[in-house]
Amino acid sequence: MAHFRVNERCNGCLACVQNCPASALAHEDDGKRRKLLHNMTRCARCGNCWRICPHRAVEFQHLLHGPWEEVVTMELVRCAVCGEPLYTADFGENLAEKLDRKVEPLCPEHLKAHPYSVWKKLYPDTATLDGRGE
Ligand code: SF4
Ligand code: SF4
Numbered sequence: 186m187a188h189f190r191v192n193e194r195c196n197g198c199l200a201c202v203q204n205c206p207a208s209a210l211a212h213e214d215d216g217k218r219r220k221l222l223h224n225m226t227r228c229a230r231c232g233n234c235w236r237i238c239p240h241r242a243v244e245f246q247h248l249l250h251g252p253w254e255e256v257v258t259m260e261l262v263r264c265a266v267c268g269e270p271l272y273t274a275d276f277g278e279n280l281a282e283k284l285d286r287k288v289e290p291l292c293p294e295h296l297k298a299h300p301y302s303v304w305k306k307l308y309p310d311t312a313t314l315d316g317r318g319e
Pocket of ligand 2: 209233
């Protein structure tokens with residue numbers, strides 16, 4: 186979807202092209218056709234084209250409002266006790282590699298406390314090893 190839009194009132198006068206301070210607008214005359222071009226990576230969203238257009242043809246609001254777009258989705262690691270989101274699985278792996286040890290998925294509060302209940306959540310198979318199991 187184009188963020189910069191021009192409506193049917195545009196008559197190709199090129200006032201916007203000539204007055205764009207960022208050289209984000211250009212035109213191409215190809216045979217019998219004139220094309221108006223916009224480059225979003227150059228656009229400063231200054232609104233000059235919108236102000237200067239004698240025909241109110243620039244739909245500037247599309248430059249200011251847009252939906253959030255999903256860029257990437259990753260597996261999330263949560264605290265094993267309370268479920269608070271901690272970091273992504275990839276981040277955890279990188280950290281474990283750097284520290285050269287397993288990183289326990291615990292939030293700061295439960296990492297600090299480290300009570301028996303936490304230990305039981307982390308290592309359920311060994312919960313009765315010292316005879317304190319339920
Ligand atoms: S100033 Fe307006 S009418 Fe002229 S080319 Fe630009 S958008 Fe079209
Ligand atoms: S908003 Fe400003 S920088 Fe972007 S195209 Fe219009 S005049 Fe150029």
